[in-house]
Amino acid sequence: MPGAKSKPRIDPAGVRRALRDAGLRARHDLSQNFLADVDVLESIVAEADPDRDSRILEIGPGLGILTAALVEAGASVTAVEIDRRLAALLRERFADAADAGTFRLVEGDALDEDLTHLVAPPYDVVANLPYHITSPILHALLGRTPRPTRLVLMVQREVAERIAAPAGRMSYLSVFVQYHARVRIARLVPPTAFEPEPAVESAVLVLEPYPEDDRLPDAAAEDELWRLVQAAFRERRKMLHNVLVRQLSLPAATIERALAAASIAPDRRPQTLAVGEWLALAAALGDLGPDRRGVAPQRRRRGSRDNPHGEAT
Numbered sequence: 257m258p259g260a261k262s263k264p265r266i267d268p269a270g271v272r273r274a275l276r277d278a279g280l281r282a283r284h285d286l287s288q289n290f291l292a293d294v295d296v297l298e299s300i301v302a303e304a305d306p307d308r309d310s311r312i313l314e315i316g317p318g319l320g321i322l323t324a325a326l327v328e329a330g331a332s333v334t335a336v337e338i339d340r341r342l343a344a345l346l347r348e349r350f351a352d353a354a355d356a357g358t359f360r361l362v363e364g365d366a367l368d369e370d371l372t373h374l375v376a377p378p379y380d381v382v383a384n385l386p387y388h389i390t391s392p393i394l395h396a397l398l399g400r401t402p403r404p405t406r407l408v409l410m411v412q413r414e415v416a417e418r419i420a421a422p423a424g425r426m427s428y429l430s431v432f433v434q435y436h437a438r439v440r441i442a443r444l445v446p447p448t449a450f451e452p453e454p455a456v457e458s459a460v461l462v463l464e465p466y467p468e469d470d471r472l473p474d475a476a477a478e479d480e481l482w483r484l485v486q487a488a489f490r491e492r493r494k495m496l497h498n499v500l501v502r503q504l505s506l507p508a509a510t511i512e513r514a515l516a517a518a519s520i521a522p523d524r525r526p527q528t529l530a531v532g533e534w535l536a537l538a539a540a541l542g543d544l545g546p547d548r549r550g551v552a553p554q555r556r557r558r559g560s561r562d563n564p565h566g567e568a569t
Contacts, residue, residue: 266294266321271451274319278345282452286339287386290318293449303408303442303462304382306331313375315366315383320346327353334375336362367392377402384410391429398436407463416441416459423530428489434531437463481538488526497522504544514540
């Protein structure tokens with residue numbers, strides 16, 4: 257069977273040995289923490305559920321430990337690796353699989369790639385995502401088409417819990433992801449599952465995107481929704497009515513009518529709204545007028561701690 261040339265032990269000592277034999281070391285600047293726990297590996301593979309018809313986009317294959325398990329299960333894997341040293345190792349290790357058409361390496365930064373067009377649909381995504389790129393990668397994968405059918409992601413536990421948060425603890429990122437997909441935390445992962453050990457806990461997050469016809473009818477309507485949500489989360493702890501009047505520059509009466517039509521109390525805070533309520537509010541508001549994202553509102557009285565700029569996550 258085409259696959260990896262070698263299969264290092266899945267434990268911290270085996271990872272250290274594999275790095276040493278290749279003359280490599282984990283790079284802190286790339287947030288490299290290599291999976292070193294067979295139970296976690298098997299959990300990820302079980303969630304990905306690959307078979308001989310599976311096409312998988314893997315972001316951050318590292319030493320290829322998870323890649324090997326996916327290829328051995330029969331999947332065709334396209335792996336995106338930013339580290340040139342690891343890319344060279346992967347080319348050698350998976351040469352037979354590449355010849356058989358079950359492995360393809362894309363050497364580069366996943367943030368610069370057109371991720372949704374690297375693999376022909378239907379396809380799944382498996383990734384071990386550093387904290388600082390989780391949000392942009394999710395926006396790239398869910399905000400464009402063709403979307404993956406499933407995503408199995410290793411992310412920082414705090415990020416996973418924020419993405420999966422219920423109404424009451426929502427953020428811009430959780431609204432965005434939950435609008436696009438069912439969200440489930442499959443398991444928590446301790447630092448000891450990696451080599452070197454990170455300073456934080458991780459989690460395996462599973463996303464199952466909804467069918468295309470479950471979304472808003474066109475890109476313009478979706479853009480209006482995200483303008484609304486983004487505006488509200490610029491002042492997430494303030495009353496929704498007041499926030500929207502300030503951030504959208506709409507008349508107070510317009511905001512009041514829309515909130516009433518959506519059955520949302522004006523003193524609710526943005527983080528308390530579920531996805532369905534945002535959709536109802538967007539429908540009630542209709543056209544938001546000129547796009548003022550990134551434009552600072554009029555200066556408020558000295559001492560205000562609100563931050564009118566940027567996307568809240």
